[in-house]
Amino acid sequence: MTTPILKIANVQKNFGPVQALKKIDFEIYPGEVFGxxxxxxxxxxxxxxxLLGIIRASHGTATLFGQDVWRDSVAIHRRIAYVPGDVYLWPNLSGGExxxxxxxLNGQTHSARTDELIQKFQLDPRKKARTYSKGNRQKVALIAAFSTDADFYIFDEPTSGLDPLNEQTFxxxxxxxxxxxxSVLLSSHILSExxxxxxxxxxxxxxRIIETGTLAAMRHLTRTTVDVRTVQQLPExxxxxxxxxxxxxxxxxHVSFAVDADQLTAVMQYLSAHQLVSLTTAPPTLADLFMRYYAADGTRSVEGK
Amino acid sequence: MKQQWFQRTGLLLRVNARQNRVKLTAWLVALVMGMLVIAASFSQIYQTPAALAEIAKTLKTDAMVALFGPVATPVRQTVAAAFAMEMPVFTALILIVMNYQLAVGSAREDEDAGLLELVRAHGVGRLAPLLATALLLTGLNALIGGLLGSGLQLIDMPGATTSGNWVLALGLASTGWAFGMLSLVCAQLASSARGSLMLSYALLGGMYIGRMLTDLQNPQLTWWIPFGWVEKLGAYQAENWLPVGNYGLFGLLALGVALGLNARRDLGAGWLPPRLGRRRASVYLRGPVSLVGRLHRGSLVAWLLASLVLGGAYASVFNTIGDLAQSNPMIKQVLGTAGLAAANRVIVKNFLAILAIVLVVLAAIPALQIMLQLVSDEQKGYLHQLYATATGRWHVWASYTGWAVLTGSLVYLAGLLGMYLVGVQSMTDPLHWSTYWHIFTAYVPAMLVMIAVASLLTGWLPRWRALSWAWLAYAFFSMYLGKLIDLPRWAQRLTPFGFVDKVPVKAVNWATNVWFFGLTVLILMLAAVGYRRRDLAQ
Structure with missing residues (x-):
């Protein structure tokens, strides 16, 4: 197995009495897009x-490219590109500047690629940042990040202000x-993305990180939605x-319901025994997954693993 | 109709007052208490008729007229009259600064931050936010006037009268109020909070210089300059309520104009259209140093010019001030030509010792602004992405600190240069450049200590950074007025400027300078450590 680019182990962060991060663990491998x-x-x-060394972890270790994110932040930043969720820009500079x-600042230059991205995202680089909308400010950060030749890209809810066309470009x-x-770290709550x-x-x-894995593996932990019509009644x-x-x-x-992945076989046998008229099943979407973890009664969640 | 324009003004006023309550209370307490403490101590300072005669004579000199305004003739030699002659110009300046900051803060900063957009989307009248700000200032100034007047009544300085107390208190309060309304007009013209403040202060600076010139040439002409009206109150002497009425009309007119402009402009816009910027960054914009320079380029030029002009304006009266023979022709025969020139030069140098303070405090303002912007840029999120690039904390901290030091020094130098250049023209026996250079070498180290302390706050206690402004304001008070009211030595030495001993009348004390440099380096090292260690704003 290759060594991970990013490694976070048991990271905690306290702001005074408030515990903002309780236990964060995950790893990101080369060539991976990590949601x-x-x-x-x-x-x-x-x-x-x-991860960016802007605040310091209270406990735990976090390394990028094998270097400590706080101590070696400048060396690390040479190899990353970052787009924050809320982009604030100096109001009296133009987007192009x-x-x-x-x-x-990362030792790179404005290239043909930069111009191409400005075209693609349809940004007017001559306008002062003061006059940009949220979406336009985000475009400035995205163009700078995509035209940077980095090894690791961090996007923190990068498309929240973009229109669907620009979202597609992203x-x-x-x-x-x-x-x-x-490698890419993409933080988002746009699940389709x-x-x-x-x-x-x-x-x-x-x-707390409560679940890590591939989408397929996670689907296994969740419910499939079933819409079924049978000849006989289904009282049980x-x-x-x-x-x-x-x-x-x-x-x-005619009923619809959700069924846990591990009970699918038993339920299907019961249904077919009652003579199917029609049956549609939908795989769990990320939204279902999300809801399952965040439902108000989200107490039962982690034991699945 | 009325609903369309002014609905919910009352609610906004309450929210506004609540939001600014710490700031408002701090200003109110500091101003009223400060003023009353000075009033109470005046009878200690001028205990004898001889002391009163002395101060009356001092205030009549041209140098004092340039700083404090003209003196009524004949002078009534009472403690109260001395108070009413020394205080108005200085207090009015402080009151105006307060009104400017609060007015622009609540009329324009909320708008820049996009907050007003949210407010205006509710059932709120078009003009309600602006009117609420105006009402807040009105209430605050009325409170200041009331407290000041009652306080003066209680203290009852020797020679004070009830009508004198009230004309002074209400005169000062109305000055502050009227200029607050004026800055509301500026807030409609410029397209940002910073631009509004710059415009407001440019107007104040122009009026301050204008009144100095007319006071020395022909005090009657000062009536044409709104800032000069505050000198015309004549409290405890030939009391004059006309200035209070004038300020009232002036303020109402300004408010009317501000409301009119506000109703006609778009939210977030000014009357000056924003220009397009560059398509590509210039080759010089490469890192934090050039970035901070680029961001402050415009205001640096403005400050340099302002300082140059103010210095020049002061120097234009050097010849009038340093001309003893004008008031007493006999003196030339007593001292001889050479002796007279030397005596004249001493007078000018004494005047210079006060101007040195005015200019250094002025120069410290942009320096502190840049220094403290390290925190406000962080809190506004501008630095967030910068720190995700290969840019170290130290590098960014050093860029802001370096520019602060450079800006303060250059602005000070520009003021002294302005004095020198105009002095050469206006004086029959001009001062050599070395005199100004001594001033520079004496005060810059003290200013460096203040900048270093501000830097320390950005590194360790960013929440408390406003203390830097309080400290500078105290420095201005203790040096501009402190000498005149015999502030105790320890109280003068609460700021580094108190350690600079009357340069250029006395020689530069290099031991003090070495101390200051050492202290600056030490504090800056601590500041850098703090800034590298702390978490940046969320």
């Missing part, structure tokens, strides 16, 4: 700030990075193990 999902305030941005500045660019063997692009995912809740269904949220429809013997 980092969780609701607002779960600690995604705080984790990223620790800021892009060039960010490139030069996804194309990330997939291109992936093809070139770069993560689903489309990420190889592996970590789910964070309340300052609601009581069966692993069956949740049974909803009866207006027409006879």
């Amino acid at each position: 980092f999902i969780g609701p607002n305030g779960a600690g995604k941005s705080t984790t990223i700030r620790v 800021i892009i060039d500045l960010f490139l030069r 996804q194309d660019e990330v997939l291109q990075l992936k093809r070139r063997g770069k 993560v689903e489309k692009m990420c190889d592996r995912i970590a789910i964070i809740r309340d300052g 269904l609601a009581a069966m193990a692993g069956v949740h949220g049974v909803q009866a429809h207006a027409d006879a013997n």
Whole structure:
């Protein structure tokens, strides 16, 4: 197995009495697009700030390229590119000036690629940052990041202000990075985005990583939605193990429900024994996964692993 | 109709007052207490008729007129009259600074931050936010006037009268209020908070210089300059309520203009359209040093010019001040030509010793601004992405600190240069450049200590960085007015400027300078360590 580019082990961060990060562990390998999902305030941005050496972890170790993220931050930053969720730019500089500045701060220059990206994202680089909208400020940061030749890219909710066209451009660019063997950390709560692009995912809740793995592996832990119509009635269904949220429809013997992946076989046997008329199943989406971990009664969650 | 414009003004006023309550209380307490403590101590300072005669004579000299305004003739030699002659210009300046900061802070900063957009999206009248700010300032100034007047009544300085107390208190409060309204107009013209403040201070600076010139030439002309009205109150002497009325009208007019402009402009815009910037960065914009320089380029030029002009304006009166023979023709025969020239030069140098303070405090303002911007740029998120690049903390800290030191020194130098250049023209016996150079070498080390302490705050106690401003304000008070009111030595030495001993009348004390340099280096090292260690803002 290759050595990970990023390694976070048991990282904690306290702000006074508040424990913002309780236990963060994950690793990212070369050439991997890693999704980092969780609701607002779960600690995604705080984790990223620790990785950038902007704040210091209270406990635990975090290394990038094998170097300590706090002590060797400058050396590490030479090889990374970063786009924050909220981009704030010096109001009296133009977008073009800021892009060039960010490139030069990492020892790189404005290239044909930069111009191409400005074209693609349709940014007017001559406008002062004061007059940019949130989306335009995000574009400035994205153009600077994508035209930086880095080994590791960090995106913290990068598309929250972009229109669908620009969002598509973003996804194309990330997939291109992936093809070139770069590693990417993508923090997001736009699940379709993560689903489309990420190889592996970590789910964070309340300052803790509660699940890490590939989407396929995680799907295994979750429920499939089933919509079924049978000839005979299904009186025992609601009581069966692993069956949740049974909803009866207006027409006879038509129900929909969710079933845990490990109980699928038993449930299917029961259904087919009652003579199927029609059956549709939907694989669990990331949204289902997400809801399962964050539902108000989200107490039962981790033991699946 | 009325609903369209002013709905919810009252609610916004309450929110505004609540949000600024610490700032408001601090200003109110510091100003009223400061003023009353000085009033109470005046009878200690001028205990004898001889002391009063002495100060009356001093205040009549042109140098004092340039700094404090003209003196009524005949002078009534009472403690209260001395107070009313020494205080107004200085106090008015401080009050105006307070009104400017609060007015622009609540009228424009919220707008720049996008907060006003959110507020305006609710059932709030178009003009309600601006009117709420105006009402807040009105209330604050009324409170200051009331407390000041009652306080003066209680202290009851020898020679004070009830009407004198109130004309002084309300005169000062109305000055501050009127300029607060003026800055609301500036906040409509410029397209950002910073631009609004620069415009406001440019107007104040122009009026301050204007009133100095008219005071020395023909005090009647000072009536044409709004800032000069505060000198015309004549409290405890020929009391004059006209300035209070003038300020009232002036303020109402300004408020009307501000509301009118506000109703006609777009949210977030000014009357001057924003220009397009560069497509590509210039080759010089390469790292934190050039970045900080690029960001402050415009304001640095403005400060250099302002300092140059103010220095020049002061120097234009050197000849009037340093001309003893003008007031007493006999003196030339007593001292001889050479002796007279020497005596004249001493007078000018004494005047210079005070101007040195005015200019160094002025130069310290942009220096502290740049220094403290290290924290505000961090909190606004501008530095967030910078720190994700291969840029070290030390590098960024050093860029801001370095520019602060350089800016303070250059702005000071520009002021002294302005004095020198105009002095050469205006004086029959001009001072040599070395005199100004001595001033520079004496005060810059003291200023460096203040910048270093501000830097220390950015590294260790960023929340408390406003203390730097309080310290500078105290330095200005203790040096501009402290000498005149005999502030005890220890109280003068609460700021590094108190250790600089009357340069250029006396020689530069190099032992002190070495001390200051050593202290600066030490504090800066501590500051750098603190800034590298701490967490940056979320």
